[in-house]
Amino acid sequence: MELLKVIEIRWHGRGGQGAKTASLFFAEIMLATGKYIQAFPEYGPERMGAPMKSYNRLSENPITLHTNVINPDYVVVLDPTLIEVVNLTNGLNKTGKIIINTSFDSEYIAKKINFNKKHVYVIDASKIAIKNIGKNIPNTTMLGALIKVMNILDINEALNNIETKLNIKFRTKTHLISGNLDSIKQAFYEVKN
């Protein structure tokens, strides 16, 4: 539809990995650049470890659409074990891009999910998160990868913005701030096709 000049993103994760937080966070970062935004989790009760989804919409114009995201332009996968469980490319536009947290290369993953390798991006986000944050919470790391793949934000500007937000979010856990920032930066430079 002509009027839907809206970029749509679907996040896949498991309850507790921070997919919802990542989408909310991403929306706030994009708002700071002047974009209209939406961020919402898959509506439902959240259960630790269960597959869940979260969404973003971005646009230059006010977004009045209030339906589920059916045909995302980007899919971000926080948990590699979801490949076997969830149809990750469901509704993904043919020219859309999928970014997966995995230690495998994009060729292997593309085969596994039956999607054009050209549009499959991989990053070992769990490894990066464990190294920098000390925990396998790969949400901010995947945010760094998404910023790179979408190519709509200046990474340094984004990092400054994120730091301001993290200072508020982690005001009682300040030791987590630099680790998250490092993760975002590392993922930005390491995500590959």
Add this chain to the structure above:
Amino acid sequence: MIKTVYPTGKIVAKTGNEAIAEAMRQIEPDVVAAYPITPATEIMQIFSQFIADGIIGSEYIAVESEHSAMSATIAASAAGARAMTGTSSQGLAFMWEMLYIASGLRLPIVMAEVNRAISAPINIHGDHSDSMGTRDSGWIQLYSENSQEAYDNMIQAIRISEKAKLPVMVTTDGFVISHCMEVVEIYPDKDVKAFIGDYNPDRYLLDIKHPYTLGAIDLQDYYFEHRYQLSKAIEDSKNIILNVSKDFFNSFKRKYDFYEKYMLDDAEIAIVVIGSTAGTVKLVVKELRNKGIKAGLLKIRVYRPFPSKQIAKELASIKAIAIMDKSDSCSGAFAPIYSDIVASLYSNGIVKPKVLNCVYGLGGRDITIKQIINIYEILIKIASGIKYPTNIINYINVRK
């Protein structure tokens, strides 16, 4: 950057629940009593944090049920406090008998109501069954399309309730709005406080110099008169709501009315809808207009009091109308909004429009652009004279 409508407003990203909690922080009522429930839980979570952090001086009463939440809110309001609460679905149902007492005692309580389906089967998602069930309880009902409207409605609700001496519920669609982060413009605290003003009730139970009785028994001799007065107060609140809207526009530059018309004035076919779905319908209307189809939308904001004469007038020259209800009366006939609108049309001598009732989205079932286009396509057929049954409910996207 996104421009503010109000010169000193601030653009932020907030979910519906966060926007409502923000309004409550700025309103800073004397007393809030609540028993949080999905999907309204965050409102009280955030609001009580403001109190715990010493940001506001409101009294928060953590009660053991919604019945008690409404009871405590009623007591606080009767005592002379500015009192608020919030709930959803089963919580609202559990408040039932107390809702009628709040309105019957003419107490200006404001409630944030996040729309959610009613059990059984148990379901936590958004539809309008809960608040539609309370449509005859003597409460004013303001529905919100998005977080901005929820925030603005909360601020206006304080003024409306205190002027009308009636309780007001402000609703948002469960999850679709309550949990959706969107762009919201927040006004400075001092300007919101100036708009709502101080609460100085004419009389209140803790005013020991002027004692009076509240909630006395009222049998065949006067009960009817008091119920008539309540009905009259609801009718009279129409002007109050419009005046507060006008003041709100003068203060914050955002325009509100009983309803919003979207490309309706020259429309030949139209949808009437409440809540977040209106936003999706707007996109479809724009698309149809691009194709030269004269489609329109009427989004109801004020459902109680029902702006009967005004809506009848707006719809008078439309050939085919679909009334979309996100609740079902289980009446063997039609759903609430349809019944109100058809009665309004007929009682105002307007019998020409063909009016279709569509029930959709129960239990939070998604309503898609395609389905809305389908409804307009049916309206085009009806408008062109093709026969289509309008004396039954059209259930959208249900397995029969």
